[in-house]
Amino acid sequence: MTDAYVFDAVRTPRGKGKSDGGLHEITPVQLATQVLEAIRDRNALDTSKVDDVAMGVVSPVGEQGAVITRTAVLNAGYAETTAGIQVNRFCASGLEAVNIAAAKVKAGEADLTIGGGVESMSRVPMGSDGGAWPVDPAVAFRTYFVPQGISADLIATKYGFSRDDVDAYSVESHKRAARSWKEGRFKKSIVPVKDVMGAEILAKDETIRPDTDMQALGALAPSFAMLGENFGFNSVALQKYPEVEKINHVHHAGNSSGIVDGAAAVLIGSKETGAKLGLKPRVRIVSMASVGAEPTIMLTGPEFAAQKALKRAGMTKDDIDLWELNEAFASVVLRFMQALDIDHSEINVNGGAIAMGHPLGATGAMVFGTMVDELERSGKSTALITLCIGAGMGTATIIERV
């Protein structure tokens, strides 16, 4: 089977996902367009060589609907022959899109592909696409649906993470993100977003609070206590986890991923195609895996996805130098570290979504790019990228620096 290599990775800065956010006036198709343009322009790419573009998007309705990827491909002025596909695997959509792009190369279906993702959460709010799972009683009852915040609090309760534990994790995320910006660790892949007049509108992630501390976070009220207690979700969770007496609500806006806008793209291809086009391979895709896990606790999938990816690669956890797990909620990362016995110094070394935000469809491709840069910066060899996923799934990818 052909090996898939990564030649380039770009992302937009992340703008606060509200009407006063830095990217709110930029349409999602523009965000996607600008990262595709950057991939083309940075690599002097003959776009007729790009077979397919896969992009994650979690609320594919309204202006994010109707296969936004193909629209962006056309809008970016790529060759008409470049196809586009929209990918939805909830929070891991961006990584899944990268994996699909890589898989096409590995399978010999394509020579050169782009994986990426886009989400303008300020313009197309989360949940805009409805869905049967939470709404249809037949399904919600059968699968013990609870919202993710309840799942995150359940993880904290079941695995023994206190409010202080999750807040301390959050403080560190902001510190690391701020340091990374200060040291220019994201410089290689950041593509500032331009407005309709061509002026730069956002060049830096917008939601990092370098000075946040335990006291500041301690003042925030738990976000999911009322939802859990008044609307029955705690009871639903306990019916699935009856060994838990009551749910300790520890998560709040300050230790959960932020709602932001952004896009990312990763250029992938075979070694031969890269050589022909003068593209330098940066990392090799070693293995990829997606897996389902218990849907009520929902966010424990990364543990199993990571193990699956390691197994497929014939590796063990000790073969991995750097870990990247999307910071959907602090407890998700703490549980992953606990389950796989990973030291905090080896995971999310440049901060994560708690500090910088989680543009749903794009995040997976963003953190993928972060790991490509970090392997090169640190001189380390291997990294495993994974995300927790709605409805109880996990997706993981292992990469190796070339």
Place this chain on the structure above:
Amino acid sequence: MSDQALTVEIDADGIALATIDLKGQSMNVWNEALLKEFAAFVDRLCEDDAIKGAVITSGKASGFLAGADLRMLGSGGVGGGASTPKETFDRLFNLNAMLRKLETSGKPAKKLISGEASAKPVAAAVNGLALGGGLELVLACHYRVCADDPKIQLGVPEVKVGLLPGGGGTQRLPRLAGLQNAALIATQGNPIDPATAKGFGVIQEIAPAGEIVTKAKAWVKANPKAAQPWDRQGFKYPGGSGPTHPAALQFHMASNAMAQRETQHNYPAVQYILSCIYEGSVVPFDTAIRIESKYFGKLLMSPQARNMIRTLFINKQAAEKGEQRPKSVEKSKIKKVGVLGAGMMGAGIAYVTAKGGMDVVLLDRDLKYAEKGKAYSAGIVGKGVARGKVSKEKGDELLARIKPTTDYNDLKDVDMIIEAVFEDPDIKADVIRKTEAVIGDKIIFASNTSTLPISGLAKNSERPEQFIGVHFFSPVDKMPLVEIIPGDKSGDRALAAALDYVGMIKKTPIVVKDTRGFYTNRVVPPYLNEAMLMVKEGVSPALIENAAKMLGMPVGPLALVDETSLELGKRVMESTKKELGKDYKPSGVEDLFNVMVDKLGRLGRKSGGGFYDYPADGKKSLWKGVSDYFPLAKNQPSADEVKERILYAQLIPAAQCFADGIVSDPQSADLGAIFGWGFAPWTGGPMSYIDTIGIDAFVRKAESLAQKYGARFNPPQKFRDMAERKETLYKAA
């Protein structure tokens, strides 16, 4: 047209007045006769050009229509008799199809919506309660006038017996009242009054009872071309609908979770009602009622509704009407009751007796205690008045019926005695003698006790044939069951009077044999012991409590132990040991009692802590310290294993009581379990549960539990024999 159930008169304006009046019945219900005659009427309404419209009313003062005859459903008459899903559906859809025809005059929805066609106007004149299929008939009318009596109950209570409103109720209610109101009405099953119903759009007009038919006719005359809102262009649900409507999405998410919290996944009817409301909200009406009939059929094809109807409706009513009453004895006239002892039980008994319309002489040794006993009633009445549940006058009347006293002479003209003094044989003996000295020689003496044998107490009586036991549960005003315990000399008149009295206070009686613990207190201690044994084994207390709730118990067993106090549990255990002597089998929780009661003084809620801590400013939480004495096991059982132990710890002693004749029939065993200690109502009771899984399966499961956990799980021999003979507990199971 035959007129067994329906009469039709057509007036000069061509308006047909259809009056529902079931011959020989006290209340209108949907039965075979009415279904047939009403269908014929709807056909005639559609076909006869001389009929311009219709008004539907009831000829009974007792109400409009009380729903389907549950006996017809419970015996499998509608759904259960059919064999395939299709046959079941075809039968069940009849009612929906008929009501749909009533509101469309048989015209296609498309033509109504486009305005090409219209329906003949139909109005309902609702003179009294309209429940279930009765309200569904009302909702299928274009215009709905209700009499201005706030006591009129309008509702769809089907959920209470494990069913759903299968005559379009799950579709018309949300289209009129919005998703949330409809879900509340249909999933809780509680009736609403006319004013509330008008606010919801369930009815449009409230008028004096004498004018409802006139008002309904006037509307029919003024509106010759009718169509329901959902058969008109641009119809929208009040408040919105569908999976992407923000408010509807939030409602569905929350109602799904809240319903799971309330039902613990034990009542499919609640989910099916929500499914009907959700699935029906995104399709046209004609599709929606097909979906409803299919969910209805799914419920009728399962045993749960049959079990719930049988126990919670048919057998409960029968018991309350005096099924076990000796028929030869004339109905007792009880106007005045002497309640002896004004402690917690006596005070509660005085309240329910006065509430039942009887005068009460509440006697205690000290007037202070007697008055305190009456103050208990004043407290309940005061709360009721404050919440608007009772009028001030009614409350005052109730309180005026209770006379606190210390004077035995005040008992001389009472019609019955309920004795509820301290559970001490000597004190009881003294009170019996003093009372019999003053009361009339025909007066029935009922003794409330939970532990003392009645035949023993009766030895203190000069008239043991007039002496009987009644066992109330605490708190008396809330607990629905009363065990009636004839002693070996109690006569028919005593039994009849006790049952008549329980009927008057609107509680549910079962007759049980005079034996230690009677029925309920022979089952509850082993159940609670099982929970404590699990604590001892290191099963997580949270798992025990949650598993019990998941099984359908109203509270966890450890919480219940805390309520009744560990001290009492210990005392009962010790007295049982004393009574049984060498026959006593150790319960296995002796050391747990020793630690909790003697060593730690954790006696339960009243002492500030037991298995739980009770912080003054918050909710109770499980006391973590228990694991210092009984460490948590490394490998915890599954919730299903814990549920099974909790279930069989009740099933086995309940079955043993039936086998030993302590309860004489499965009906009483089921009623006593559900209304006595809150045994999971979804099962229809322990005997219904055993019948449903099959006695053979019950015996095999019990045997496997006995092997794993101990001989206490061995099934009674009688059940082994019945399994052998392939018998069932209920005859027509």
